[in-house]
Amino acid sequence: MKRQVVFGFIGTQLDATGGGAGRWEKWRPTVSLGMHEDLALDRIELLVDQRRFKALTSQVVADLKTVSPDTAVRVHDLYLADPWDFEQVYSALFDFVRAYTFDAEHEDYYVHITTGTHVVQICWFLLAESRYLPGRLLQASPPRKQKAGDPGSYAIIDLDLARYDPIAQRFANLRADTTEFLKSGIETRSAMFNRMIEQIERVAGKSKSPMLLMGPTGAGKSQLARNVFELKKQRQNLKGRFVEVNCATLRGDGAGSALFGHVRGAFTGAQSDRAGLLKSADGGLLFLDEIGELGLDEQAMLLRAIEDKRFPPLGGDREIESDFQLIAGTNRDLAQSVREGRFRDDLFARLNLWTFYLPGLKERSEDIEPNLDFELARYARNHGEQVRFNREARERFLKFATGIDAQWPGNFRDLGASITRMATLSESGRITTAVVDEEIARLRRLWTGRATDAGEDAIDFSALLGHDGAERLDRFDRAQLAEVVRVCRQCRTLAEAGRVLFQASRERKASSNDGDRLRKYLARFGLEFERCRA
Amino acid sequence: MDKQLLVIDGAQGEGGGQILRTALSLSILEQRPIRIERIRAGRAKPGLMRQHLTCVKAAAAISAADVRGAEPGSTTLEFVPQALVGGAQHFAIGTAGSAMLVLQTVLPPLLRADGPSRITIEGGTHNMLAPSASFIERCFLPILRRMGAEVELEVERVGLYPAGGGRIVAKIAPSALRPLALDARGERRGIGAEALVAAVPEHVALREITRVADRFKLRREQVSHRDLGTRTGPGNVLSVWAEFDQVCELVTSYGERGVAAETVADRAADALQAWLESEAVVGGHLADQLLLPMAMAGGGTFVCGEPSAHLRSNAELINRFDGARIGIRAEGRHAHRVTAS
Numbered sequence: 097m098k099r100q101v102v103f104g105f106i107g108t109q110l111d112a113t114g115g116g117a118g119r120w121e122k123w124r125p126t127v128s129l130g131m132h133e134d135l136a137l138d139r140i141e142l143l144v145d146q147r148r149f150k151a152l153t154s155q156v157v158a159d160l161k162t163v164s165p166d167t168a169v170r171v172h173d174l175y176l177a178d179p180w181d182f183e184q185v186y187s188a189l190f191d192f193v194r195a196y197t198f199d200a201e202h203e204d205y206y207v208h209i210t211t212g213t214h215v216v217q218i219c220w221f222l223l224a225e226s227r228y229l230p231g232r233l234l235q236a237s238p239p240r241k242q243k244a245g246d247p248g249s250y251a252i253i254d255l256d257l258a259r260y261d262p263i264a265q266r267f268a269n270l271r272a273d274t275t276e277f278l279k280s281g282i283e284t285r286s287a288m289f290n291r292m293i294e295q296i297e298r299v300a301g302k303s304k305s306p307m308l309l310m311g312p313t314g315a316g317k318s319q320l321a322r323n324v325f326e327l328k329k330q331r332q333n334l335k336g337r338f339v340e341v342n343c344a345t346l347r348g349d350g351a352g353s354a355l356f357g358h359v360r361g362a363f364t365g366a367q368s369d370r371a372g373l374l375k376s377a378d379g380g381l382l383f384l385d386e387i388g389e390l391g392l393d394e395q396a397m398l399l400r401a402i403e404d405k406r407f408p409p410l411g412g413d414r415e416i417e418s419d420f421q422l423i424a425g426t427n428r429d430l431a432q433s434v435r436e437g438r439f440r441d442d443l444f445a446r447l448n449l450w451t452f453y454l455p456g457l458k459e460r461s462e463d464i465e466p467n468l469d470f471e472l473a474r475y476a477r478n479h480g481e482q483v484r485f486n487r488e489a490r491e492r493f494l495k496f497a498t499g500i501d502a503q504w505p506g507n508f509r510d511l512g513a514s515i516t517r518m519a520t521l522s523e524s525g526r527i528t529t530a531v532v533d534e535e536i537a538r539l540r541r542l543w544t545g546r547a548t549d550a551g552e553d554a555i556d557f558s559a560l561l562g563h564d565g566a567e568r569l570d571r572f573d574r575a576q577l578a579e580v581v582r583v584c585r586q587c588r589t590l591a592e593a594g595r596v597l598f599q600a601s602r603e604r605k606a607s608s609n610d611g612d613r614l615r616k617y618l619a620r621f622g623l624e625f626e627r628c629r630a
Numbered sequence: 631m632d633k634q635l636l637v638i639d640g641a642q643g644e645g646g647g648q649i650l651r652t653a654l655s656l657s658i659l660e661q662r663p664i665r666i667e668r669i670r671a672g673r674a675k676p677g678l679m680r681q682h683l684t685c686v687k688a689a690a691a692i693s694a695a696d697v698r699g700a701e702p703g704s705t706t707l708e709f710v711p712q713a714l715v716g717g718a719q720h721f722a723i724g725t726a727g728s729a730m731l732v733l734q735t736v737l738p739p740l741l742r743a744d745g746p747s748r749i750t751i752e753g754g755t756h757n758m759l760a761p762s763a764s765f766i767e768r769c770f771l772p773i774l775r776r777m778g779a780e781v782e783l784e785v786e787r788v789g790l791y792p793a794g795g796g797r798i799v800a801k802i803a804p805s806a807l808r809p810l811a812l813d814a815r816g817e818r819r820g821i822g823a824e825a826l827v828a829a830v831p832e833h834v835a836l837r838e839i840t841r842v843a844d845r846f847k848l849r850r851e852q853v854s855h856r857d858l859g860t861r862t863g864p865g866n867v868l869s870v871w872a873e874f875d876q877v878c879e880l881v882t883s884y885g886e887r888g889v890a891a892e893t894v895a896d897r898a899a900d901a902l903q904a905w906l907e908s909e910a911v912v913g914g915h916l917a918d919q920l921l922l923p924m925a926m927a928g929g930g931t932f933v934c935g936e937p938s939a940h941l942r943s944n945a946e947l948i949n950r951f952d953g954a955r956i957g958i959r960a961e962g963r964h965a966h967r968v969t970a971s
Contacts, residue, residue: 097701116829117828117860117862117863117864118829118864120792120793121864130724130725131725133675133679133680133702134675134677134702134703135680135702136680136683159793162724162794162795163725163794164724164725165722165752166722244792244864244887
């Protein structure tokens with residue numbers, strides 16, 4: 097049989113019953129460890145602050161010796177300035193456990209959790225649960241009626257045992273629930289994204305500090321901020337509301353007023369008091385999207401509001417109090433904005449504590465499929481109609497969506513819109529290859545337009561080259577051809593277009609017949625100048 | 631291995647602990663390997679408890695036994711004695727066991743050791759669930775001596791449950807036991823009482839012996855009391871005995887919180903009175919303890935009252951070994967005769 101070893105604190109309350117013979121009539125958890133008929137302990141490792149509890153320690157050790165002569169008792173002097181201080185207790189116990197030489201092959205370990213502060217109990221539990229202390233929990237309970245010699249009862253709790261799996265599972269589920277919740281229930285596969293969500297979950301549950309969500313438009317910052325709010329509501333018991341503001345829409349005089357409120361007469365048109373969005377978010381969460389667009393004055397006021405939880409409204413000197421938590425979103429590189437003097441470095445420093453980068457869809461192409469299913473489910477919820485892809489159609493769309501061609505400049509917002517379009521165009525709930533092909537062509541048209549100057553028309557390569565021809569076009573050629581076609585459309589003649597396109601080489605006199613050079617280029621795609629202008 | 635393994639059902643009859651101790655003693659005496667199965671089966675906490683393990687350990691120490699299954703909760707124990715070793719032994723057993731039960735286990739075999747033994751046991755001497763040191767001194771050992779045993783027992787310190795701290799020393803010389811017949815009590819020599827208190831007011835002891843003295847019309851010098859101080863205890867033990875030419879009976883009563891000293895005294899006095907009025911020569915506890923020495927002596931007889939389940943299962947166990955047979959038969963209306971042959 098392995099040696100049985102118990103770790104435990106001397107109970108400075110329960111074990112301290114005074115030195116008289118009457119102590120034997122009281123239940124003392126540590127001494128009772130040596131009195132159980134069915135528990136033969138080989139060793140007890142007693143933790144105690146000996147400076148304060150020397151007499152108590154000698155008595156407990158002596159009494160253990162009497163009741164259980166075969167049990168060796170080792171006393172460890174552990175100084176805890178404040179046994180209710182979590183950090184202190186945990187690090188003291190952690191150090192103790194790390195320094196202890198465990199011989200699990202020959203010894204079974206138990207942690208006596210009946211003595212010590214609640215903080216001690218929690219720390220023991222954590223150490224056992226994380227297996228830093230490779231033992232089971234031992235919980236001693238007093239007898240129902242105290243009587244001399246009755247050691248009460250004890251229970252051994254093995255956190256590794258299968259029957260405690262449901263408890264562990266519940267923790268895991270809870271955790272999965274919250275991370276899944278943060279992901280809006282989308283079973284994302286991107287390891288990077290999932291890791292980030294787990295971090296956000298931990299931060300959101302514990303911290304009240306501002307969070308900064310970076311990432312391109314449509315990456316899901318707004319939805320994530322809303323989910324974080326719901327999580328905080330649950331975990332931190334937030335009583336207030338979720339207030340979302342896109343700073344890009346706050347320009348000019350109205351910006352400060354919208355955020356901080358104003359008093360009547362603060363400026364022309366200020367006919368009554370206005371509370372402002374920061375006040376609306378009191379006790380809740382304020383999501384400032386596109387924070388990089390905020391003016392410098394507003395930035396200064398915002399910083400003050402974050403730090404002091406109070407701020408003066410425009411035109412007023414009676415400060416308004418608002419205790420809100422803040423999430424900022426941006427698709428800009430704020431550090432760059434700071435260097436350019438467009439963003440205050442002190443505000444950036446305040447925001448940059450918990451910064452998370454939400455990758456765009458291109459960086460999370462493995463998440464396209466789960467998002468596709470999510471969007472279909474959402475469509476079904478919103479429209480009461482189940483829509484599914486044909487297998488072939490689904491494969492074709494995914495191949496396109498995850499392919500190198502697909503740009504998804506609006507990221508998940510674009511993907512959602514695309515799927516909603518296909519679902520709407522589906523016939524009797526089936527998205528066919530025909531619907532997918534149409535959608536792919538539509539997306540290409542959209543993206544070609546965006547790829548160049550946003551003000552110009554998109555080049556429809558399918559119209560120009562036919563569907564198959566457009567399919568065969570390399571991305572490299574697509575970009576070049578798009579620019580060539582655009583120039584052709586702006587010029588009246590082939591020669592003029594040639595001059596514009598080859599101007600640089602013309603100036604170096606490296607090229608003479610620009611028109612001919614353009615014709616030959618267009619011919620490679622089976623195109624003529626006039627056709628380009630059509 | 632010369633002798634065949636004897637398999638014993640540890641759940642038979644009543645006393646799980648008594649069966650264990652008798653089996654250990656006989657195993658050593660006959661140098662016969664035993665396996666006890668189903669130890670204390672059906673109890674709330676089945677299997678061996680620490681108080682049993684202290685006896686197993688002590689038995690192993692005097693017999694150089696190979697032991698398997700000696701751990702708390704074990705329901706099977708294998709015990710293979712290799713020798714019988716007398717000499718000096720020291721056992722510290724703590725709260726979990728009774729020093730007297732350990733003595734009861736090792737004493738019979740040590741009577742057959744090659745040389746004298748000196749056994750020191752530290753632990754409880756007066757425990758509600760075991761014969762007290764006073765009982766062993768006044769009732770059991772005198773009869774054992776008359777059977778030929780050279781045994782001396784000194785209770786150096788009384789140890790009460792749970793504080794313990796008692797200490798006894800037993801000196802045992804190799805002795806051949808002779809059969810003894812206890813057919814009648816003989817002349818009554820007297821009744822006595824002793825009250826022990828530890829960390830309990832002295833008046834408790836005084837009230838107890840006064841009550842006993844009243845009940846049995848005793849003179850002051852026939853009763854006594856002792857204050858054990860605060861070293862052991864708190865506790866209060868009252869022993870009341872009746873001594874006859876052939877036999878002595880002693881009953882023990884333990885003081886409890888909330889129970890008047892007079893009630894404690896009455897309990898003991900009532901029990902003794904019941905024995906006095908019975909046809910039994912030997913009391914119930916003494917009967918249990920005399921079976922093994924009788925079997926060792928190869929003969930002998932006594933008259934007792936209604937045999938307990940304890941006594942019967944103990945007798946059955948002894949009969950499974952090679953020595954003398956124990957027979958129990960009714961004699962008269964309320965008495966039984968126990969015989970070894």
